[in-house]
Amino acid sequence: MEGLTSSEIAGFGVGALLVCATIAAQRVDGFIASSQRTSLGMCKKCGDLRIVACSQCKGVGSVRKGGLFTFGMLDDIYESLGAETKTSNLVPCTNCRSKGRLLCPECSKVR
Numbered sequence: 001m002e003g004l005t006s007s008e009i010a011g012f013g014v015g016a017l018l019v020c021a022t023i024a025a026q027r028v029d030g031f032i033a034s035s036q037r038t039s040l041g042m043c044k045k046c047g048d049l050r051i052v053a054c055s056q057c058k059g060v061g062s063v064r065k066g067g068l069f070t071f072g073m074l075d076d077i078y079e080s081l082g083a084e085t086k087t088s089n090l091v092p093c094t095n096c097r098s099k100g101r102l103l104c105p106e107c108s109k110v111r
C-alpha cells in the first residue's frame with residue numbers, strides 16, 4: 001500500500017460508501033414504504049392489495065433449474081440489459097404454483 005496518496009485513499013472510501021449505499025437502498029426503500037403504509041392505516045406488507053410477490057421467483061412465476069444456489073450472474077446481467085430470457089433454463093415455481101404472487105400473510109391472518 002506504499003505510494004497511495006490521500007486523494008486515492010479518499011476515493012476508495014467514497015467508492016466503498018457508494019457500494020454500501022447501493023446494497024442498502026432496497027432495504028431502506030422497503031422500510032420507508034412500510035412506515036408510510038402504516039401511517040396511512042394500510043397493511044404494512046401489501047398496502048391493502050392482499051397479494052405479494054413470491055419471494056422465490058420474485059413475481060415472475062418461474063425459476064432457474066438447479067434451485068437457489070445456481071450461479072447465473074452473466075445471465076442476470078444480460079437480462080437486465082434487455083436480452084431475451086433463456087426459457088430452456090426455467091422451470092415453474094413450486095412456491096406460488098407459477099402465479100408469481102401469493103396471498104398477503106398479514107392480511108390473510110386478520111381477514
